[in-house]
Amino acid sequence: MIRTLPLALALIGSTASAQTCGGDVGSFKQGLIDEATARGISAQTATAFTAPLQLDPTVIEADRRQGVFQRDFIDFSRRLISQNRIDNARANSQRYSSTFDRIEADYGVPRGVLLAFWAFETDFGGFQGDFNTANALFTLAHDCRRPELFRPQLFAAMTLFERGDFTHQTTGAWAGEIGQVQMLPADIIENGVDGDGDGQVTLKTSAIDALMSGGKMLQSLGWRRGEPWLQEIRVPDTLDWRETGLDTQRSVSEWAALGITARSGDLGPANLPASVLLPMGKDGPAFLAYPNFRVYFEWNQSLTYVTTAAYFGTRIMGAPVYDAGNPDPGLTGEQMMALQRKLAARGHDVGGIDGILGAGTRAAVQAEQARLGLPADAWPTRALLDAL
Numbered sequence: 416m417i418r419t420l421p422l423a424l425a426l427i428g429s430t431a432s433a434q435t436c437g438g439d440v441g442s443f444k445q446g447l448i449d450e451a452t453a454r455g456i457s458a459q460t461a462t463a464f465t466a467p468l469q470l471d472p473t474v475i476e477a478d479r480r481q482g483v484f485q486r487d488f489i490d491f492s493r494r495l496i497s498q499n500r501i502d503n504a505r506a507n508s509q510r511y512s513s514t515f516d517r518i519e520a521d522y523g524v525p526r527g528v529l530l531a532f533w534a535f536e537t538d539f540g541g542f543q544g545d546f547n548t549a550n551a552l553f554t555l556a557h558d559c560r561r562p563e564l565f566r567p568q569l570f571a572a573m574t575l576f577e578r579g580d581f582t583h584q585t586t587g588a589w590a591g592e593i594g595q596v597q598m599l600p601a602d603i604i605e606n607g608v609d610g611d612g613d614g615q616v617t618l619k620t621s622a623i624d625a626l627m628s629g630g631k632m633l634q635s636l637g638w639r640r641g642e643p644w645l646q647e648i649r650v651p652d653t654l655d656w657r658e659t660g661l662d663t664q665r666s667v668s669e670w671a672a673l674g675i676t677a678r679s680g681d682l683g684p685a686n687l688p689a690s691v692l693l694p695m696g697k698d699g700p701a702f703l704a705y706p707n708f709r710v711y712f713e714w715n716q717s718l719t720y721v722t723t724a725a726y727f728g729t730r731i732m733g734a735p736v737y738d739a740g741n742p743d744p745g746l747t748g749e750q751m752m753a754l755q756r757k758l759a760a761r762g763h764d765v766g767g768i769d770g771i772l773g774a775g776t777r778a779a780v781q782a783e784q785a786r787l788g789l790p791a792d793a794w795p796t797r798a799l800l801d802a803l
Contacts, residue, residue: 692704
C-alpha cells in the first residue's frame with residue numbers, strides 16, 4: 416500500500432532542482448548520482464547502486480491500476496476480513512504474545528492494530544511482493560506522477576545499500592515497500608528495530624523485527640498510548656448529518672449529549688475529541704473515530720482501507736461484527752467519475768477524476784447535499800448524481 420511521505424524524509428533532505436523525473440535514463444541516473452553525493456553518500460556507492468537499475472513497466476501498470484479502492488466499505492471489508500485471517504490473527508497473537516506486550520509497553524500500540532496491518536499487508540508474512548525493490552523505486556522516481564515521494568526513497572535505499580542492509584536482489588511491493596509489514600526504506604532507517612537481538616534489522620524474515628519496527632513507526636507518526644482508535648456506534652435519526660465526517664470534531668461527552676451511544680461497551684473518555692464516521696452514509700455502518708484513527712492516514716491515504724484496517728484491529732481485540740445497516744446503493748466507478756466531473760465543474764476540488772471516493776470528493780458531496788436539501792452524510796447516491 417502507498418503511504419504518505421514518511422517523517423524520515425525530512426532527515427534525508429529535499430529533492431534537487433536538477434532533472435527530477437522523466438527524460439533520458441542515463442541523464443536521470445547521473446542526476447541521482449550527483450544528488451546522492453551532495454547528500455553525503457559516497458560516489459562509489461551511488462554509482463554502484465545506480466548502474467544496474469532498470470525501468471519496470473509492470474510497476475507503472477500497478478500504480479495506475481488501483482480500482483480496488485473504488486469498492487465501498489462493506490464490500491472491501493468483507494473481502495479482506497475472512498474467518499481465516501481472524502483465526503490466523505488470534506493464533507499469531509498468542510505465538511508472539513511477549514513481542515506484542517513489549518510493543519505496547521515501549522510504543523503504546525495495541526496488538527490488534529499491528530495484527531490487522533500484518534494481515535492486510537502480507538498475510539502475516541506469507542506474501543511480501545516479488546517486485547525488484549530498487550527497480551520499482553527507480554521506476555516510480557523516474558515517472559513524473561509522484562517523484563517527490565519516490566525519489567527520496569531511492570537515496571534512503573542507497574543508504575541501506577551502503578550499510579549492507581539492502582541489495583539489488585531485494586524484493587517487495589510494487590511501491591518499494593519491504594518486509595512483513597511493508598515499510599519504505601526511509602521508514603526502515605528511522606524506525607527499524609532489531610527486535611530479536613541478532614544484530615540486524617531483517618523485516619523480511621523476522622516477524623519480531625517487523626512488528627517492533629511497525630510499532631515504533633506508528634508511535635513516531637503520533638500514536639497516543641492508552642487511547643482508542645475506532646468504535647462502532649449507534650446514531651440517532653435526529654443527528655444533523657452535516658456534523659458528520661472527519662472534518663468535524665466534538666468531545667465524546669458532546670456526542671453523547673446528541674444521542675450517540677456505543678454499540679457495545681462504553682464510549683471513550685468524555686473529554687476525548689472524536690468524529691462521527693459514516694463510510695456509507697447515515698443508513699450504513701457508523702463509527703466514532705478518535706485521534707489515533709488519523710494516524711492510519713500516515714500509513715495509507717485510502718479511507719476505505721484505513722477504516723477497514725482500523726475496524727479489523729478492534730475486531731481482533733473482541734469487537735463484534737459491525738452492523739451493516741441498509742445503505743443506499745453506491746455509484747459504479749463510471750458513475751462516480753461522472754459525479755466528480757459535475758462536482759469539479761461546480762468549483763469543488765475533488766482531486767483526480769478517478770472514481771474513488773476520497774476526502775475531497777466526500778467534502779464536495781456533503782456540501783452539495785446540504786445545498787440541495789438532501790441528507791448531508793457525504794455518501795454519494797444516484798439521487799445526488801441526478802440532482803446535479
